[in-house]
Amino acid sequence: MxxxxxxxxxxxxxxxxxxxxxxxTGIMIEILNENLTEIKGHIRGPPDTPYAGGMFDLDxxxxxxxxxxxxxxxxxxxxxxxxxSSQTGVICLDILKDQWAAxxxxxxxxxxxxALMCTPEPKDPQDAVVAKQYMEKPAVxxxxxxxxxxxxxxxxxxxxxxxxxxxxxxxxxxxxxxxxSVLSCNNWDINRxxxxxxx
Amino acid sequence: MDDEDMSCxxxxxxxxxxxxxxxxxxxxxxADDVAVTxxxxxxxxxxxxxxxxxxxxxxxxxxSLVSRISINEKFARILLQAxxxxxxxxxxxxxxxRNDFLRKCHIDxxxxxxxxxxxxxxxxxxxxxxVCAMDGYTELPHLTCGHCFCEHCWKxxxxxxxxxxxxxxxxxxxxxxxxxxxxEFVLSIIKNSPVIKLKYERFLLRDMVNxxxxxxxxxxxxxxxxxxxxxxxxxRVTCMQCHTSFCVKCGADYHAPTSCETIKQWMTxxxxxxxxxxxxxxxxxxxxxxxSCIEKAGGCNHIQxxxxxxxxxxxxxxxxKSHGSEYYECSRYKENxxxxxxxxxxxxRRALEKYLHYFERFENHSKSLKxxxxxxxxxxxxxxxxxxxxxxxxIDWQYLHKxxxxxxxxxxxxxxxYPFAYFLSATPRKNLxxxxxxxxxxxxxxxxxxxxxxxxxxxxxxxxHMHRAEHKRQTLLHDFFF
Numbered sequence: 001m002x003x004x005x006x007x008x009x010x011x012x013x014x015x016x017x018x019x020x021x022x023x024x025t026g027i028m029i030e031i032l033n034e035n036l037t038e039i040k041g042h043i044r045g046p047p048d049t050p051y052a053g054g055m056f057d058l059d060x061x062x063x064x065x066x067x068x069x070x071x072x073x074x075x076x077x078x079x080x081x082x083x084x085s086s087q088t089g090v091i092c093l094d095i096l097k098d099q100w101a102a103x104x105x106x107x108x109x110x111x112x113x114x115a116l117m118c119t120p121e122p123k124d125p126q127d128a129v130v131a132k133q134y135m136e137k138p139a140v141x142x143x144x145x146x147x148x149x150x151x152x153x154x155x156x157x158x159x160x161x162x163x164x165x166x167x168x169x170x171x172x173x174x175x176x177x178x179x180x181s182v183l184s185c186n187n188w189d190i191n192r193x194x195x196x197x198x199x
Numbered sequence: 200m201d202d203e204d205m206s207c208x209x210x211x212x213x214x215x216x217x218x219x220x221x222x223x224x225x226x227x228x229x230a231d232d233v234a235v236t237x238x239x240x241x242x243x244x245x246x247x248x249x250x251x252x253x254x255x256x257x258x259x260x261x262x263s264l265v266s267r268i269s270i271n272e273k274f275a276r277i278l279l280q281a282x283x284x285x286x287x288x289x290x291x292x293x294x295x296x297r298n299d300f301l302r303k304c305h306i307d308x309x310x311x312x313x314x315x316x317x318x319x320x321x322x323x324x325x326x327x328x329x330v331c332a333m334d335g336y337t338e339l340p341h342l343t344c345g346h347c348f349c350e351h352c353w354k355x356x357x358x359x360x361x362x363x364x365x366x367x368x369x370x371x372x373x374x375x376x377x378x379x380x381x382x383e384f385v386l387s388i389i390k391n392s393p394v395i396k397l398k399y400e401r402f403l404l405r406d407m408v409n410x411x412x413x414x415x416x417x418x419x420x421x422x423x424x425x426x427x428x429x430x431x432x433x434x435r436v437t438c439m440q441c442h443t444s445f446c447v448k449c450g451a452d453y454h455a456p457t458s459c460e461t462i463k464q465w466m467t468x469x470x471x472x473x474x475x476x477x478x479x480x481x482x483x484x485x486x487x488x489x490x491s492c493i494e495k496a497g498g499c500n501h502i503q504x505x506x507x508x509x510x511x512x513x514x515x516x517x518x519x520k521s522h523g524s525e526y527y528e529c530s531r532y533k534e535n536x537x538x539x540x541x542x543x544x545x546x547x548r549r550a551l552e553k554y555l556h557y558f559e560r561f562e563n564h565s566k567s568l569k570x571x572x573x574x575x576x577x578x579x580x581x582x583x584x585x586x587x588x589x590x591x592x593x594i595d596w597q598y599l600h601k602x603x604x605x606x607x608x609x610x611x612x613x614x615x616x617y618p619f620a621y622f623l624s625a626t627p628r629k630n631l632x633x634x635x636x637x638x639x640x641x642x643x644x645x646x647x648x649x650x651x652x653x654x655x656x657x658x659x660x661x662x663x664h665m666h667r668a669e670h671k672r673q674t675l676l677h678d679f680f681f
Contacts, residue, residue, distance in 0.1 A: 002355070004330070004351070004352065004355060007331060007333060008330070008332040012332070065355075065359050065362075068355055068356050068358075069359060095374070099375075101370075101372055101373055101374035101375070101376070102330045102348075102352065102356055102372040103329050103348075103372050103373045103374050104374045
């Protein structure tokens, strides 16, 4: 890693850590190794969204050409969102691709991701299944995203109905994560989900 | 090299190069001997330019724009490049809404650039570069947008963009600022790094040439020549330096009478594996139970699927168990066959046969052309022998040489009639085309026969063959290309 990148990352980390942002904006970073190539990001689910109350973790990898190339950022906490892959956590966000500018920082990246959580862009989806549900069945989308937040990001909203369906599949020997994923993709239709899994 | 040496229009002393490469020859050659006067030339009107001469073309473009609208020269280049060097269009759009147009072309042409503070800069000390997060810089270069960054960061930014192949579209480093860095600025940043400078200049030239509708790089290997032509038809150009000849529009091998789009489609079809799919379709069937793809390797029609262990009949797809005694039902033709799936196989097989028909002929002519290269050498030797035996002079035997040149030229055109025919839909026009193609085919083969056996006794007959072949070729090109 070049000197520019190292100096800058040190400053950036300080910027986020010392600003006590976690209390104000709900973002935080955690350094994983000494040469600053791998960083953990945390975003608190924004209020008035299905992600409220959850704490989402992100894996941040810093490329050699940083800050002239964008950092590689993806969710490590599973999240139900049109612009994030429900399987891999890959994020579709312009500033992480062609709209990256060297003057952007980890702080602005995390804030942009937080903004994306508030206002999804289903027209430019990363996960087509989620985007379709978001547009066609907004109520189901909201409930599903909330369920995922509780399940994977320590959220507080309980959904006994969904949990019962998941338990039903679990009783049939399906792993919990797969059960949640398949039910979510099939709009919580237990029959279609079982057909999908066992055919 | 002297620049002037390279500038040479297609008409100048052209036949001299023709001997080196058969399809480079200008039409004039054949027209001299064969009494067909082509009404159109297959040769594009063009010049070969050196890098320095091309720079002149760019400067002329910039000057003509600057004389029309009031704009700084460094912006003129960006404008011209973004608008295919169309001075009239630029002048019109500038008059329409100058600021909006310039902004769309990534130019910030405010009269006096003010230093803007970059987003995170406001609270920090003077001389601070927000990219490397260091302060105390005495100089912070900036574009006309006014976003300041240190020279070292600018340089790293330029290097990073160059490694992605971006040269003329290097943006300001500020987020959401889309102003492009003019070449003058970039060069001042990288002035002390000759390697980067060389790379930048090479990429910049590439971008400029590609944006210019009349310029095209010679496709020859490592050839620095740039072809300038205003030709609209996909005619042929030949580089004066490396003698490569290609289509002036698309840069592929010259392909009359086929159009650029069609030849591209044809080449993609030949190159990619779309035919693999056709093969699979034509030579395999799906297991009626589990639908896995099965290729029959042996002669037996009793198939057992290796995946689901289902036994079935290759011909009627029926279960083999019920087959047993009444096997020969399969051979009887049924008016309304229950095996509807068969139709798809037949269709795919037809498509494959059609493609192979045209492809085999295209390939065959390509091979013949290679072999006739050897024929050319043989004829050359034959001429030498005759001259050494004092049997006529070198000039006397040149018609033999010309006959091979004409043969290759006709065969070359003939080869490229096949992609054309493949993509032609079945209309009366196709009938006419195929008729003319057949005529040309016949003449070319007769000429080939005559040339291979030419012993210098039947000049008249040979020239008659040449005349007819060239005539057919010209007719076909005239009806379907010009």
